[in-house]
Amino acid sequence: MVTDTHSSHRSDFFHEVISDTPGGEQLAHCLQCGSCSGSCPNGADMQYTPRAIFAMINANRRDDVLSSNTMWCCVSCYFCTTRCPQKIPITDIMYALKRLAIVEGKAKDTDAPALAKTFTGFVEGYGRSFEFGLASRYYFFNKPLSMFKLVPMGLSMLTRGRMHLRPNKIRQVDQLRAIIARAREIGGRS
Amino acid sequence: MKTYAYYPGCSLESGSAAYDVSVRAVSKALGFGLEELDDWNCCGATEYFSQDELVATSVIARNLAICRADQKELVAPCAACFLNLKKTDHLMGEHRDVCRKVNEALAAGGLHYDPGRVRVRHLLDLIYTDIGEAALRAKAVQSLKGVRVAPYYGCQVVRPMNGFDNTEYPMKMDELFTWLGAEVVDYPVKAHCCGGHMTQISEDAAFELIRRLLDSAVEYEADMILCMCPMCQLNLDAYQARVSSFFDKNFQVPIIFFTQLLGVALGLSFEELGIGKEIVAAGPVIKARLAAQQSAANA
Numbered sequence: 264m265v266t267d268t269h270s271s272h273r274s275d276f277f278h279e280v281i282s283d284t285p286g287g288e289q290l291a292h293c294l295q296c297g298s299c300s301g302s303c304p305n306g307a308d309m310q311y312t313p314r315a316i317f318a319m320i321n322a323n324r325r326d327d328v329l330s331s332n333t334m335w336c337c338v339s340c341y342f343c344t345t346r347c348p349q350k351i352p353i354t355d356i357m358y359a360l361k362r363l364a365i366v367e368g369k370a371k372d373t374d375a376p377a378l379a380k381t382f383t384g385f386v387e388g389y390g391r392s393f394e395f396g397l398a399s400r401y402y403f404f405n406k407p408l409s410m411f412k413l414v415p416m417g418l419s420m421l422t423r424g425r426m427h428l429r430p431n432k433i434r435q436v437d438q439l440r441a442i443i444a445r446a447r448e449i450g451g452r453s
Numbered sequence: 454m455k456t457y458a459y460y461p462g463c464s465l466e467s468g469s470a471a472y473d474v475s476v477r478a479v480s481k482a483l484g485f486g487l488e489e490l491d492d493w494n495c496c497g498a499t500e501y502f503s504q505d506e507l508v509a510t511s512v513i514a515r516n517l518a519i520c521r522a523d524q525k526e527l528v529a530p531c532a533a534c535f536l537n538l539k540k541t542d543h544l545m546g547e548h549r550d551v552c553r554k555v556n557e558a559l560a561a562g563g564l565h566y567d568p569g570r571v572r573v574r575h576l577l578d579l580i581y582t583d584i585g586e587a588a589l590r591a592k593a594v595q596s597l598k599g600v601r602v603a604p605y606y607g608c609q610v611v612r613p614m615n616g617f618d619n620t621e622y623p624m625k626m627d628e629l630f631t632w633l634g635a636e637v638v639d640y641p642v643k644a645h646c647c648g649g650h651m652t653q654i655s656e657d658a659a660f661e662l663i664r665r666l667l668d669s670a671v672e673y674e675a676d677m678i679l680c681m682c683p684m685c686q687l688n689l690d691a692y693q694a695r696v697s698s699f700f701d702k703n704f705q706v707p708i709i710f711f712t713q714l715l716g717v718a719l720g721l722s723f724e725e726l727g728i729g730k731e732i733v734a735a736g737p738v739i740k741a742r743l744a745a746q747q748s749a750a751n752a
Contacts, residue, residue: 283506285548304646308658336658339499340646341612345620354613361503374654375503382500386512390494392463401653416691416732420468423730427467433492438562439515445561446511449554 274323284352284359292349293317299343299353305336313343313353316360326369334360335373377405387440390433395426456486457579458524458571460516462534463495464683469531471727472683475712476530476576478726482719483584483592487528490516496537499650510551511558513541518564520571530576530712532609532682539573539614575610577681577711578617581625586632594720597635599742602714603675604630604637605666606644607685620644626679626711633718638673642666647688656699663688663696667704676738677707679714686710690732707735714739 273291281287293314300312310331311319319328337357344354364370381401385393398417402410420426433439465473480487493516501509516538520527529535545552546568556565580589604626611623618625623644627637647666648659666689670678680686690708697704709731716726717739723729728736 285506285544285551304662305651305658308655335654338608338646338649338651339502340608340649342608342646344613352613355502358502358506362505365504375650378650378653379500379503383497383504386495386497386501391466392495392498394464394467398653412695416695419732420691423732425468425470425730431463431466433494435492435562438564439494439512441561442511442515442558442564443508446508446554446558447505449557450505450507 274321276323276325276328277320279325279363280320280356280359283362284355286350286352287356287359289349289351290317290320290356293321293351294349296348298346298348299351302342302346303337304340304342305338309333309336313357317351328360329364329367329369330371332372333357334364335370335375337361374401374405377401385430387443388436389430390436390439391431393427393430395428396430454484454486455583456488457526457528457574458520459487459489460493460527460529460534460538461489462529462531462683464531464687468687469683469710471713471730472530472686472710474725474727475710475716478721479580479712479716479719482716482721483580483588485579485584488524490520490524490527492519496534498533498537507554507558509537510541510544511555513537514545514555514559514566515562515564517542517571517573518559518566524571526572526574528574528576528579530681530710532607533684535573535575536609539616542568542571542573543614575615575617575681577610577625577629578615580715581629582617586628589629589632593633593718595718595743596746597630597633597714597718597742599636599745600714600739601636601638601674601676602630603640603670603673603678604643604711605640605678605680605685605689607680607682608644608646608649610681611644626681629711630679630714633715635714638670638675640669640673640675642669647682647685649684649688652688652692656695659688660692660696660699663692664700664702667693667696667702667706670706671704675706676742677709677714677735679711680708681711686731693733705733707731707733707738709735717743 297314300314334357341354365376370376497512606623612620630637648662651659713726
């Protein structure tokens with residue numbers, strides 16, 4: 264792994280972003296080539312493209328980055344990551360920005376944090392995800408007006424036996440919860 | 454008979470049950486065993502990574518840690534499960550601090566995992582590499598001649614790491630169905646994104662990505678799209694009617710899992726393969742193509 268010889272010149276925000284991303288130190292070698300932005304299927308919807316976001320991280324524009332919609336447009340397709348000539352784990356950096364934005368309460372105009380919380384809530388309750396519970400709880404609390412649009416699709420899934428109305432639970436759910444609790448302690452984030 | 458540990462993943466228990474049913478049926482027909490990993494837990498998809506990196510990797514690592522010593526290869530058909538399992542093993546192997554912290558978390562559950570102990574495989578790799586062309590040709594009893602398929606790989610099996618195919622323009626599913634006699638169309642968007650969870654968060658963004666995939670299949674006159682990810686199947690199949698009305702189109706593109714059509718070639722019935730669980734029916738076009746083979750042979 265190549266390490267950054269000029270790390271002292273980097274912004275505080277740069278260090279904050281890469282500290283929580285394995286391999287994130289590669290960001291120091293960004294060439295601003297824009298391969299990431301050109302590869303992104305959702306680039307057109309982003310306030311700032313990934314290339315611009317990396318320049319802003321270097322310029323310490325913490326608030327602008329964390330309150331942007333950029334990372335919330337990322338669907339983890341990894342095109343940017345595999346195409347980056349400098350091997351920057353871009354998708355993972357987008358995850359790091361999502362985490363920081365949630366912690367700081369800066370995630371706005373997106374239901375992604377709510378979907379994530381609802382999803383993982385079921386995992387912690389049962390050890391498995393639960394599609395019907397996820398969809399109904401998430402839409403009820405976040406998009407109640409959209410629920411009616413989903414009824415025909417839900418019925419199609421139900422009649423084909425593709426929607427189970429009860430969750431499956433693993434036997435050792437307490438073990439899983441203990442692991443999660445310890446990981447949260449170590450990570451220092453709840 | 455070689456037996457692999459099997460990680461079905463949550464989607465294969467409900468919305469994508471057809472994938473699970475066809476995977477198990479195909480494994481029997483091809484003569485390899487799948488032993489479901491006992492008491493596996495959800496991989497968290499992309500949802501833990503946006504909240505806590507260490508929780509995300511620890512939740513995934515529990516599945517690697519509970520593999521018995523003799524379970525050296527773990528097979529996952531779902532794209533997100535495959536990537537999460539493979540990525541966690543990789544991160545633990547590459548970054549000593551990640552490995553230490555994940556094991557510290559696992560210890561709270563009395564578990565431990567040494568990276569590299571379990572080899573995570575995708576089902577396509579297993580069928581392509583371990584079973585291979587000769588065995589597949591020998592076991593195929595029903596030619597797929599005349600069936601035009603668009604092979605759709607999506608994102609998370611082929612990127613960022615897969616160890617068996619190209620990340621930009623994968624070919625293994627193309628080759629596999631060529632061996633079975635199908636007409637594989639050159640599907641330019643084969644590794645593009647279906648929108649993932651954006652169908653739940655921002656429909657407009659997701660619908661445009663789904664439209665491109667369906668439009669391209671129509672343009673190349675594919676009879677169906679074959680996929681290998683539950684999320685792709687759900688977005689392309691269950692949302693197809695709404696994408697059609699959103700763009701004022703009339704899409705009728707059947708979307709099935711690659712194992713379902715593979716099973717047809719192996720002589721299995723539609724019922725054994727879960728064909729009919731998809732919302733845009735694939736059965737009629739498959740029947741029509743196979744019937745056309747018959748009438749050509751009789752003529």
